[in-house]
Amino acid sequence: MNHEATRTQKPAFAHLIWWFLFAQGGVIAAILIPVHVLVQGILGPLGIVPVVDRHYDTWLRVLSNPLVKLYLLVLIALPFFHFAHRLRYLLVDFGVPAAKSVPAQVVFYGGAVVVALVTIWVLLTTAPISLG
């Protein structure tokens, strides 16, 4: 009986993690991404407003702040757990049932994990951490 209970708890816990990441990734993408695209992707390159990433000095100073690193990790990595789920089911909707398989899950969610690891690596290797 107990054995049965622990066996059924395991997938439920995994589901909780993936659904939490899916939901949080969606919230982060919804609330944070549009303003970054508008300011850094359009207004900055067009020279309408000065933007921190336009110059090396200002960008380096901001990037070396550990809080900024943490923020950028959340901004960049978390949405990929949302995207992975959506794109996997988009394939299912377009008639690719293989996207439901375990290998497909490994590829998509594993891809999100890889993006998270690469983001951590980039943030830790580009600008040395300093509080100044």
Add this chain to the structure above:
Amino acid sequence: MKAPPTTAEAATSAGASTRVYRPEMARGWWLAKRHYFLYIVREFTALPLALWLLWFLVEIQRVSNGPKGYYPHSSPGFVAFSVIVLGFALYHSYTFLSLAGVIIHIKGVPSRLIVLSQFALWLVASVVIAAVLIGFAR
């Protein structure tokens, strides 16, 4: 006591000639109705947003090239790409934050107010982030 159901379905599934149900959707089904199309657009927003974030990560990585090697994304192509991505981003925000009224239930609080609070949070966060991105540029 109720007798177990003996429907045709149960009979065939127990029999030797088991048939597997294969749902089939015509190619281009999502173009048949406006609602389907908008659903697919909503799911598709993930792709342009993902590409923009990866491109942003490339820009961050360029900082390791030093002051002479660093250059931000500036090409007209990047701006055009960002305009398209912004459209998808706004659609994701609109659809996702509207869902909050369905997901979050607080007794006595109408769901419209919850949705409104999500949009207010989005507005405040956008203003703060824009202020930081522009304010630290000097």
